[in-house]
Amino acid sequence: MTPHTALDPFVTNQISDLSLSKDRPLIVTDADEVLFQFMAGLEAFLERQGYEITLKSFAITGNVRHRETGAVVEPADMKQLLGGFFEEETHRLDPVEGAADALERLSTEADIVVLSNVPFAQRDARARSLAASGMPYPLVANSGLKGPAMASLADLGGRPIFFLDDIPHNLQSVHEAVSDVNLVHFVADPRLRKLVPSPDADHVSSGDWEHAAEHISERIRAHMTA
Ligand SMILES: [Mg+2]
DSSP, X not given: OOOOTTSOHHHHHHHHTOOOOTTSOEEEEOOBTTTBOHHHHHHHHHHHTTEEEOOSSSOSTTSEEETTTOOBOOHHHHHHHHHHHHHHHGGGOOBOTTHHHHHHHHTTTSEEEEEEOOOGGGHXXXXXXXXXXXXXXXXXXXXXXXXXXXXXHHHHSOSSEEEEESOHHHHHHHHHHOTTXXXXXXXXXXXXXHHOOOOSXXXXXXXXXXXXXHHHHHHHHHHHHO
């Protein structure tokens, strides 16, 4: 395995614990806004805390206001609010419709890994929530852009290889780190899907697991018959 020094040892250890097959395709998927309804959960959490989020751009910071004063929440305070959100809500975010069924079908033909930027302290809550939602796949909690972790996963796994995420920077980072990756830009929330910029790298856009799974299966079939 090629060393990827930019990776936190906690991430490296989780990747070393995986047992991936070189003989099976590999599907790596983000969790928030792909497997779990992140924005819907965040909105409800912020509302309970006396805040509101206006979805005017694909960003959280700058779009959250105190409901009564209208004052925009400053970046440092937003960081704290988000920390509280992950602490209190990670274990009970609603799954995205169709995700569990689609992954179950895909798992018959591919290895599946969830690569999530959930805070390290909430890694186990996320793993339990994945299992409870019918998605008991190995989880790697990552920090920062996902290219370095994805390069390590690509060393271990088979082909074709897929990566799904809602955040364009992560898709771009993975594109630069893994030359033969198939990118799926997946955004579950229809309001966010309208706001999110597209990554420059070649990709397929989706917000629907039926569609995404069909695309992945087709690519796998095409690879096998090539
Ligand atoms: Mg996400």
